Amino acid sequence: MATLFKDVLILDGSRTKAQRVHMLVSKGRIAEILDVNKTPPGADKIISGHGKMAVLPGFVNAHTHAAMILLRGLGEEAPLMEWLQNKIWPVEEKLTPDYIYWGTLSAMLEMLETGTTCFADMYFEMDRVADAALGAGMRAALCRGITAGAPGKIERSLHENLDLAEKYHGREGLITIQLGPHAPYTVPLESMKNISQAAKTQGLGVHFHFLETKGELDNLGMSPEKYLEESGLLEVPYLNLAHAVWLDPKINLESENITLIHNPCSNLKLGSGIMPLASWLERDFPVALGTDGASSNNRLDMWEEMRTTALLHKGVNQDPVCVPAVDALRMATYEGARVFGFTQKGMIREGWCADLVLVNLDKPHYIGVNEENLAAYIVYAGSSGDIAGTMINGKWLYKNGEYPTLDKDEILQKACEARTAITQ
Ligand code: NI
Numbered sequence: 001m002a003t004l005f006k007d008v009l010i011l012d013g014s015r016t017k018a019q020r021v022h023m024l025v026s027k028g029r030i031a032e033i034l035d036v037n038k039t040p041p042g043a044d045k046i047i048s049g050h051g052k053m054a055v056l057p058g059f060v061n062a063h064t065h066a067a068m069i070l071l072r073g074l075g076e077e078a079p080l081m082e083w084l085q086n087k088i089w090p091v092e093e094k095l096t097p098d099y100i101y102w103g104t105l106s107a108m109l110e111m112l113e114t115g116t117t118c119f120a121d122m123y124f125e126m127d128r129v130a131d132a133a134l135g136a137g138m139r140a141a142l143c144r145g146i147t148a149g150a151p152g153k154i155e156r157s158l159h160e161n162l163d164l165a166e167k168y169h170g171r172e173g174l175i176t177i178q179l180g181p182h183a184p185y186t187v188p189l190e191s192m193k194n195i196s197q198a199a200k201t202q203g204l205g206v207h208f209h210f211l212e213t214k215g216e217l218d219n220l221g222m223s224p225e226k227y228l229e230e231s232g233l234l235e236v237p238y239l240n241l242a243h244a245v246w247l248d249p250k251i252n253l254e255s256e257n258i259t260l261i262h263n264p265c266s267n268l269k270l271g272s273g274i275m276p277l278a279s280w281l282e283r284d285f286p287v288a289l290g291t292d293g294a295s296s297n298n299r300l301d302m303w304e305e306m307r308t309t310a311l312l313h314k315g316v317n318q319d320p321v322c323v324p325a326v327d328a329l330r331m332a333t334y335e336g337a338r339v340f341g342f343t344q345k346g347m348i349r350e351g352w353c354a355d356l357v358l359v360n361l362d363k364p365h366y367i368g369v370n371e372e373n374l375a376a377y378i379v380y381a382g383s384s385g386d387i388a389g390t391m392i393n394g395k396w397l398y399k400n401g402e403y404p405t406l407d408k409d410e411i412l413q414k415a416c417e418a419r420t421a422i423t424q
Contacts, residue, residue: 004043013330058117059302060336063290067103141340143180196232266292
């Protein structure tokens with residue numbers, strides 16, 4: 001089935017200005033982009049934009065724990081370690097595979113409504129998360145969160161993670177799998193070496209929390225540089241470091257296999273600090289954006305992360321040109337897709353995957369918008385409330401309040417039941 005976006009503005013992280021075009025989507029791909037003055041091709045479905053709709057690449061949430069929507073609101077306004085140890089970990093003990101499945105689906109409703117087409121998830125019972133994503137047709141980069149605990153727990157979790165890769169990596173072009181050691185404070189260095197070795201042997205990336213808090217840096221026992229080297233993480237095919245709030249941009253590291261994942265709202269809410277993003281960008285270091293779990297954000301709204309990123313670093317650096325709007329858009333879209341192994345996604349180009357967000361510009365806060373200033377309007381004036389549709393692989397997964405591939409009522413009911421069960 002072909003869909004024609006007739007007379008829309010297209011914008012992505014590689015364009016400083018938008019283009020007014022007709023765009024044809026066919027067989028899951030962007031088949032044709034034509035100047036608006038040309039005659040548009042025929043299609044089964046036509047979205048008439050009248051120059052008042054924009055199409056952006058779908059957002060990629062590069063770090064989250066989707067099923068943690070079930071834990072939203074627990075232990076508010078507490079420091080990271082106190083929050084994890086007293087409020088989160090005891091409740092997580094009660095999560096069953098079914099609860100995680102329904103929690104993930106409920107998170108997917110939120111993500112699709114706010115324009116996310118792909119999410120990078122670290123949690124457990126990840127085969128159920130993969131089934132949830134595949135069932136809906138949503139893209140996901142998944143890893144089994146690996147933490148120490150009872151004897152043999154790390155080895156069992158690594159085994160599960162490797163099984164997950166064997167079963168799901170590359171499935172339907174929707175899923176990639178990484179290894180997911182949780183953090184330096186939950187995985188001993190010797191185990192990290194084994195995990196890095198497994199990643200190298202299997203050709204898998206690693207998704208890892210690194211230096212979220214000052215305390216974590218103080219307790220690392222060695223320099224971050226030495227830790228990354230000793231643990232073998234510098235040699236894995238790709239390494240995605242979530243947070244990196246306390247990683248010094250002056251560190252002597254090559255960026256060839258490393259991407260940082262900035263989670264500004266979660267870091268602000270937990271009082272962890274602010275990543276020195278401007279210095280990383282000056283180094284041309286790749287940075288993607290994520291929300292982190294809904295229990296520390298508390299939203300799963302990538303538009304908000306994009307806006308916060310663009311505002312926060314201007315303020316911190318007293319520099320109004322720091323993190324231009326279009327750079328924030330690129331970090332929220334293309335960078336996340338690229339670093340989790342998804343190719344030809346995150347930009348609006350002929351031949352690339354049709355993972356798209358349709359934005360309604362026919363609203364008061366878009367008065368004055370044009371091709372030149374659309375990026376700034378989107379990032380500073382807009383919000384995810386402007387989203388009219390979210391498309392993945394050329395199929396609508398969210399359109400005008402409806403979810404064509406998901407049963408919203410059933411998901412909400414099951415997620416409510418899970419929440420009640422784990423908090424009783
Ligand atoms: Ni996290």
